[in-house]
Amino acid sequence: MELKIDKVTKQFKDLKAVKDVDLNFTPGIWGLLGPNGAGKTTLMRMMVGNLRPSRGEIYFDGDTIHSLGGEYLERIGYLPQHFGYDKNQSVEDFLHYIGSLKGIDKATRHKRIADLLEQFNLSDVKSKKIDKLSGGMKRRVGICQAMLNNPDILIVDEPTAGLDIEERRNFRQYLTAISKDKIVILSTHIVSDVEFIANYLILMEDGAIIESGECNTLINSIDGMIFETVVEDEEMKILEQKYCIVNFHNEGDGKVRIRYISKLPLKNSKLMKPDLNDYYLSKVRGAK
Amino acid sequence: MDIFISELKRQMNVKRFISYILISIILGGLWAWFIIGGRTEGFMMTGCYKGLKGMEAIEAAAKDRNVYAGKMTTNNFQRGSEVLLDSAKGKGDESEIIMNDELLKLEVYADTLVTQSFRLSRMSGESYPKFPWFSRDFGSHFYENEELYYQNLIDTSTKNQAEKELALKTWNKVEKPYTYYGGFEVWRDGVEHIQMFGFVLLIIVSFFASGIIARDKECGLDEIISTTSEGRRGLLFAKLFIPVIMGFLIYTAGMGTYIAILKHFLPANALETSIQVCCGATILPYNLGELMDKMVLFGLIGTLTISAFTTFVSSKVNKTSTAMSIIVLIIISGFLLSMGLDDSPILKTMSLIMPGSLAFSGAEFGTVQVVSVFGKAMMSLKFHLFISMLIFFISLIMISWNYVRR
Numbered sequence: 233m234e235l236k237i238d239k240v241t242k243q244f245k246d247l248k249a250v251k252d253v254d255l256n257f258t259p260g261i262w263g264l265l266g267p268n269g270a271g272k273t274t275l276m277r278m279m280v281g282n283l284r285p286s287r288g289e290i291y292f293d294g295d296t297i298h299s300l301g302g303e304y305l306e307r308i309g310y311l312p313q314h315f316g317y318d319k320n321q322s323v324e325d326f327l328h329y330i331g332s333l334k335g336i337d338k339a340t341r342h343k344r345i346a347d348l349l350e351q352f353n354l355s356d357v358k359s360k361k362i363d364k365l366s367g368g369m370k371r372r373v374g375i376c377q378a379m380l381n382n383p384d385i386l387i388v389d390e391p392t393a394g395l396d397i398e399e400r401r402n403f404r405q406y407l408t409a410i411s412k413d414k415i416v417i418l419s420t421h422i423v424s425d426v427e428f429i430a431n432y433l434i435l436m437e438d439g440a441i442i443e444s445g446e447c448n449t450l451i452n453s454i455d456g457m458i459f460e461t462v463v464e465d466e467e468m469k470i471l472e473q474k475y476c477i478v479n480f481h482n483e484g485d486g487k488v489r490i491r492y493i494s495k496l497p498l499k500n501s502k503l504m505k506p507d508l509n510d511y512y513l514s515k516v517r518g519a520k
Numbered sequence: 521m522d523i524f525i526s527e528l529k530r531q532m533n534v535k536r537f538i539s540y541i542l543i544s545i546i547l548g549g550l551w552a553w554f555i556i557g558g559r560t561e562g563f564m565m566t567g568c569y570k571g572l573k574g575m576e577a578i579e580a581a582a583k584d585r586n587v588y589a590g591k592m593t594t595n596n597f598q599r600g601s602e603v604l605l606d607s608a609k610g611k612g613d614e615s616e617i618i619m620n621d622e623l624l625k626l627e628v629y630a631d632t633l634v635t636q637s638f639r640l641s642r643m644s645g646e647s648y649p650k651f652p653w654f655s656r657d658f659g660s661h662f663y664e665n666e667e668l669y670y671q672n673l674i675d676t677s678t679k680n681q682a683e684k685e686l687a688l689k690t691w692n693k694v695e696k697p698y699t700y701y702g703g704f705e706v707w708r709d710g711v712e713h714i715q716m717f718g719f720v721l722l723i724i725v726s727f728f729a730s731g732i733i734a735r736d737k738e739c740g741l742d743e744i745i746s747t748t749s750e751g752r753r754g755l756l757f758a759k760l761f762i763p764v765i766m767g768f769l770i771y772t773a774g775m776g777t778y779i780a781i782l783k784h785f786l787p788a789n790a791l792e793t794s795i796q797v798c799c800g801a802t803i804l805p806y807n808l809g810e811l812m813d814k815m816v817l818f819g820l821i822g823t824l825t826i827s828a829f830t831t832f833v834s835s836k837v838n839k840t841s842t843a844m845s846i847i848v849l850i851i852i853s854g855f856l857l858s859m860g861l862d863d864s865p866i867l868k869t870m871s872l873i874m875p876g877s878l879a880f881s882g883a884e885f886g887t888v889q890v891v892s893v894f895g896k897a898m899m900s901l902k903f904h905l906f907i908s909m910l911i912f913f914i915s916l917i918m919i920s921w922n923y924v925r926r
Contacts, residue, residue: 303749314743332523333526334750338522
């Protein structure tokens with residue numbers, strides 16, 4: 233199973249939201265990381281067929297998704313950034329509604345909905361209106377509707393936006409649990425969302441792909457470049473211009489502990505093990 | 521069918537459905553109560569039936585007027601003219617009518633004769649006649665004068681021979697002598713109010729239909745719908761027809777309640793009254809009951825048209841409130857244009873093409889409403905009906921096009 237994005241560009245009047253994107257998705261969790269306005273949502277909307285690319289094509293197993301039409305849509309599940317639902321519908325009614333639109337027959341739908349509600353701990357609130365649920369529960373309902381047709385490709389756009397730490401952790405667990413043999417594409421601007429669950433990483437900025445590949449390989453590519461040291465408070469301004477400082481902590485007495493990326497470390501610096509956050513900032517800001 | 525039922529359940533959940541239907545029924549009841557309960561009767565400021573209101577006044581007046589009800593013969597008109605003139609005292613502006621039992625019974629004849637006298641004066645360019653409004657034998661020439669008046673009205677209101685021929689043909693179908701039965705006055709008010717009440721029902725229908733597609737876009741649900749295998753294509757049938765079904769139900773519930781209450785309380789035979797007697801000058805060969813049926817039917821078609829057109833607007837905009845504002849503006853414009861602006865051909869044309877304006881076509885039942893379309897004369901009502909049906913079907917086609925394409 234392969235989802236291929238071939239030189240895809242999306243132009244909105246004066247704005248080029250996505251520029252010549254080339255990607256090959258295979259089963260696994262793909263983290264699509266980038267700052268707000270990087271073009272992640274536009275790319276995802278093209279992948280689910282809600283937007284047509286201005287240039288380029290998207291292929292699923294060799295055929296364009298446009299030519300596959302409903303056949304392709306039967307194999308995807310999508311949770312948009314702003315999960316929309318009818319305020320007057322209960323969780324169960326909403327899932328039945330989406331299930332009918334996904335062409336799932338009534339009997340299968342009943343069983344599938346019961347299983348998903350159980351899996352996502354929503355059985356107790358199935359009769360409640362979605363509008364009355366907490367943010368985390370709403371997102372779980374969102375993922376349930378995306379999973380109704382047991383899709384081969386699951387595309388989730390900023391699924392943890394507005395959730396607290398615990399809900400975010402739970403959400404990551406759910407995604408990991410359902411990702412087997414599927415292409416899961418998770419878009420976010422929160423690094424920790426993908427840090428622990430993504431097998432592959434795509435970095436996006438200004439509509440273009442900066443880097444993509446296996447997570448560990450990408451992180452290891454900056455091995456030996458992450459350092460920590462303590463500097464004087466007044467040195468910070470100059471250091472910020474020279475180095476890519478990924479984190480800092482006030483130590484008191486006019487001292488600041490900084491974590492930075494550089495090929496040439498400062499004196500008394502300690503070499504650290506890189507993480508995804510370091511890699512992300514090194515690429516998005518560019519290591520000095 | 522599964523998708524249709526799912527969407528039907530979503531759009532017409534029990535609470536929402538009951539609210540819309542209940543509001544329509546309550547309004548229908550209140551409107552009928554306003555027509556019947558607030559009714560007072562009288563004749564040329566004589567103060568007869570003073571102190572009576574509602575059904576009491578209607579029944580008292582109908583009882584008197586029914587003595588000479590039925591076919592309005594020339595003999596009765598003649599008697600009416602004599603009794604009216606005998607009941608009047610004074611001269612010119614100082615004249616005063618002293619009400620008596622006989623005049624109460626012949627009131628409809630006397631009133632019709634005074635109206636005819638006024639019309640004839642206006643037709644010949646004279647000022648309005650003063651007391652005594654007509655000669656003593658005026659009643660015996662009632663139908664000759666009617667013929668004279670309508671021939672002249674047709675001559676002056678038609679623009680070409682084809683229109684004139686059609687108008688004459690229609691006028692010749694009017695049954696003479698005219699007919700009336702006591703209680704027609706309150707029925708006439710009730711029929712006139714079909715348009716006003718229709719206006720309110722149209723607004724209610726537009727409130728329901730304006731969100732049918734726009735709300736999905738507004739809340740983001742449309743984003744999910746369009747990534748499902750059945751998607752918008754699967755939903756199309758439901759999106760097209762649920763507002764039409766709901767429009768039908770709202771109108772039927774509201775207008776049905778209104779008419780049912782009127783029928784329950786008001787005298788049924790009054791609906792056999794010729795519209796020439798009760799609704800001003802018109803060449804249409806209908807009685808009051810037929811006029812009411814047609815206005816209700818046209819109101820229904822206008823409602824279905826506005827349902828379809830609102831859905832079309834809903835498919836074009838991204839917010840329910842925008843769709844609602846546009847439609848309310850269109851309904852109000854259609855309503856205002858239909859009210860008494862028939863002298864301006866541009867405004868008349870605009871009123872004909874306004875979606876839903878068929879519900880306010882009451883003015884087209886009056887005088888000589890004939891239009892020429894590509895040289896062919898037709899009754900304005902038929903043309904309006906045709907335009908309305910066209911808007912209905914074009915709206916459905918445009919919704920399909922807008923909704924399904926990506």
